[in-house]
Amino acid sequence: AQSVTQLGSHVSVSEGALVLLRCNYSSSVPPYLFWYVQYPNQGLQLLLKYTTGATLVKGINGFEAEFKKSETSFHLTKPSAHMSDAAEYFCAVILNSGGYQKVTFGTGTKLQVIP
């Protein structure tokens, strides 16, 4: 079975400060890992993804994440927070199971950016 854990349902950072959103997963097979962002009253938007290859992946809006197999982690970072980054962020694991794709989401982390 696969699972995703996001530590901290709410994270507050000052504008210009480092953003770090944590995501740990469990999976019996190599997973595909994703980060999605959800702005208020909107759907989900893909930020970045890891499938194979380079473990440090860069996404939109200056975000990046590093896949660390030994730590089963895929933390999301951004060097300098902007007010427009305030949103809810979801980590997701996607596995192919029996020919079907199964998506498991973390519980989400709401990011607040303080001026």
Next chain:
Amino acid sequence: GAVVSQHPSRVICKSGTSVKIECRSLDFQATTMFWYRQFPKKSLMLMATSNEGSKATYEQGVEKDKFLINHASLTLSTLTVTSAHPEDSSFYICSARPRRSPGNTIYFGEGSWLTVV
């Protein structure tokens, strides 16, 4: 990028009636579509997975007869909430996986807010 459209974005219906939500992949063929429900202050819950031309696979605890899912074509899946109850009020999101999907990327619709009164 790939676009998934959901309609309606907001709908209000009376208790006991049925409401249909459409999910369309606008610029790609989707072999698999997923339906999620998002409860307030909680994460997304996968309701069911539908593959074109076959019956949907429902997650444990999701009532098949209440949440009817049809994936009639490679670009359209529908979710029908039957005999709607106020407890069904929620944010419903669909996603679609393209026929050719490098890295298994899936794309999400904007979601549909359902309010049952």
